Amino acid sequence: xxxxxxxxxxxxxxxxxxxxxxxxxxxxxxxxxxxxxxxxxxxxxxxxxxxxxxxxxxxxxxxxxxxxxxxxxxxxxxxxxx
Amino acid sequence: xxxxxxxxxxxxxxxxxxxxxxxxxxxxxxxxxxxxxxxxxxxxxxxxxxxxxxxxxxxxxxxxxxxxxxxxxxxxxxxxxxxxxxxxxxxxxxxxxxxxxxxxxxxxxxxxxxxxxxxxxxxxxxxxxxxxxxxxxxxxxxxxxxxxxxxxxxxxxxxxxxxxxxxxxxxxxxxxxxx
Numbered sequence: 025x026x027x028x029x030x031x032x033x034x035x036x037x038x039x040x041x042x043x044x045x046x047x048x049x050x051x052x053x054x055x056x057x058x059x060x061x062x063x064x065x066x067x068x069x070x071x072x073x074x075x076x077x078x079x080x081x082x083x084x085x086x087x088x089x090x091x092x093x094x095x096x097x098x099x100x101x102x103x104x105x106x
Numbered sequence: 107x108x109x110x111x112x113x114x115x116x117x118x119x120x121x122x123x124x125x126x127x128x129x130x131x132x133x134x135x136x137x138x139x140x141x142x143x144x145x146x147x148x149x150x151x152x153x154x155x156x157x158x159x160x161x162x163x164x165x166x167x168x169x170x171x172x173x174x175x176x177x178x179x180x181x182x183x184x185x186x187x188x189x190x191x192x193x194x195x196x197x198x199x200x201x202x203x204x205x206x207x208x209x210x211x212x213x214x215x216x217x218x219x220x221x222x223x224x225x226x227x228x229x230x231x232x233x234x235x236x237x238x239x240x241x242x243x244x245x246x247x248x249x250x251x252x253x254x255x256x257x258x259x260x261x262x263x264x265x266x267x268x269x270x271x272x273x274x275x276x277x278x279x280x281x282x283x284x285x
Contacts, residue, residue: 041165049174056178063185066214067192074196074209074217077108081195088188095181102174106166 049103057096064092112200112207122201122273126263127244131194138183145176189214199261201270203277206249208259222259224278228252232267239263247271 067088075081109120152159164171196211206222227249234245245267249259264270 044165044171046166049171052178053174056181060181060185063189067185067188070192070196070214074111074211076111079107084188084191084195088184091184092181095177095184099174099177099181102170102177105170106174 046103046106049106053096053099053103056099060092064088109200114202115204118202118204120200120202121277122270124199124201124261124264124270126194126197126261127242127265129238129242129244130263131191134190135187138187142180142183145179201273201277204281206259206274208261220257220259222249222251224274224281226251226253227274227278228256230271230274232271234267249274 068085071081071085112120114120193211193214196209196217198209198211200207200209205224206227208220208222210218210220212218229250231248231250232245233248234240234243239245244263244265246260246262247264247267247270251257251259
């Protein structure tokens, strides 16, 4: 007896443009930015309260802020060119 | 530097700052650096072993989409790096003419400050164990106090532990001579 050929059911088509679009990416970026601000506030509190204005802390603060700004700008530009 | 937060006495000065060896922090830094390249490694692996996965069509500019999520990933790593650096940098011992102020920054919200007066120090044990610690000159120091509630203070992976022990003993002797 010949068995019918095995076929897999077709997967439902998912329209990804519903999940991945500019407003959704903007919301992700804003949520990420809020989390970043909270953690940064904690770090800056520690650096200001216990860092004793040392040179190492000043270098750390500057590096942290500059690189973060660059990365946020790149993320914003990525949304613009999406 | 401003030492107001240490509440030093008027005639007291910080003569030595003891911090862990950079190698402790470098290990975490290298791990994060590897993590930063992980998306590219995964992408290569998918391209080789599961190329069908790359046929999924995504809306918009795929490169921009990848760059967006990769930038957020890098930001998360960057923040994580500074959380660890803060723990490393604020975990420190200050040696003054009268005492050791031991600050133990265990986690970002877990900080313990202890004072060890030189007249209470009973013994200092140093331990340089292994090839790399010997090569790079770092080890552990244990300070035992002779007070009623005899305590032990540890700081691990510090630079030049023998030099630090020498400075502490020298200050202890100076204090004993002045009495």
